[in-house]
């Protein structure tokens with residue numbers, strides 16, 4: 001059997017798909033600890049990535065009738081994205097392992113100039129499980145920090161967490177080989 | 179072979195995927211990470227092994243891209259059909275496939291597209307279909323036109339339809355493009371040619387198919403999409 005189909009860039013016109021309501025993962029009525037996840041995406045020159053498609057997938061809380069656990073947001077002209085979501089809880093580790101992973105979401109980036117999507121994670125500062133999370137623990141502190149969102153207080157009525165993403169260069173985000 | 183739904187997905191086959199740093203595609207230059215991608219220490223977890231399940235009840239299918247303008251879209255009407263399979267050749271049912279494309283003149287219905295080609299008020303260019311129990315999908319559209327893209331002197335994208343697919347695990351997430359057979363622009367396209375493996379590139383090109391073609395109505399093309407398989411490859415399984 002052939003290998004998986006080759007990825008191709010999402011290009012600059014993926015907005016034809018866009019439904020801005022998808023940036024709110026609670027849009028179907030999910031109830032829980034609602035937060036905003038905001039961030040800014042820049043390239044190797046520090047230039048905002050204004051045409052990115054950012055996807056957020058959470059295995060926690062588990063999917064239900066009013067919660068897909070999935071959202072999609074576009075970056076604006078300044079490279080900013082904003083999701084509304086439920087704060088995730090701990091996630092089981094790999095099958096067969098006993099350890100829990102710290103609360104996190106999977107972030108997937110598509111954009112012009114990305115032949116295949118970039119995959120990373122968002123963790124949350126202050127979570128007790130962060131110290132023993134297998135992925136975080138495997139990274140040196142400076143690299144670890146690129147995956148950990150920090151609280152920014154209340155904004156537009158919701159506790160907001162910020163995770164900026166740097167595609168290349170100084171402060172480059174840790175991207176995953178999934 | 180472990181095919182349980184919690185089995186990890188196989189790594190991508192060497193050469194089957196394009197690099198993030200594709201020298202001939204200028205936009206990759208400042209957008210690819212320099213550091214090596216990091217593997218999850220324990221392998222795939224629920225985050226990678228599960229995925230959102232999109233039901234057509236909540237995300238209605240939209241299989242006729244010519245319909246919004248009352249079927250008056252300009253250009254060559256075509257039918258595209260195919261199957262969504264995994265690397266073991268098994269059908270993958272219930273996959274949501276999102277589609278988008280330029281109109282027949284090579285222009286997207288998008289404010290950022292400034293190509294000097296006519297817009298078509300009867301064609302938007304976005305669709306959504308789901309694979310059935312046998313992994314089959316089908317949609318009707320207009321053959322998209324080629325368009326210029328400024329990557330290099332006299333750069334033109336070959337005719338293509340953009341695809342976005344969600345599988346049963348988020349590690350299967352795929353965004354790709356379907357091309358058309360016999361397109362002379364394929365030879366010059368840095369995006370198409372970024373994938374190292376020749377056979378992998380060839381599989382991005384749909385086949386003309388007389389069985390999909392509908393008499394007196396529209397030409398048909400066949401395009402199968404393969405998502406990553408779970409568990410060990412047969413090759414690895416055969417190792418002592």
Ligand SMILES: [Fe+3]
Pocket residue numbers: 011013280335338340
């Ligand atoms: Fe395109």
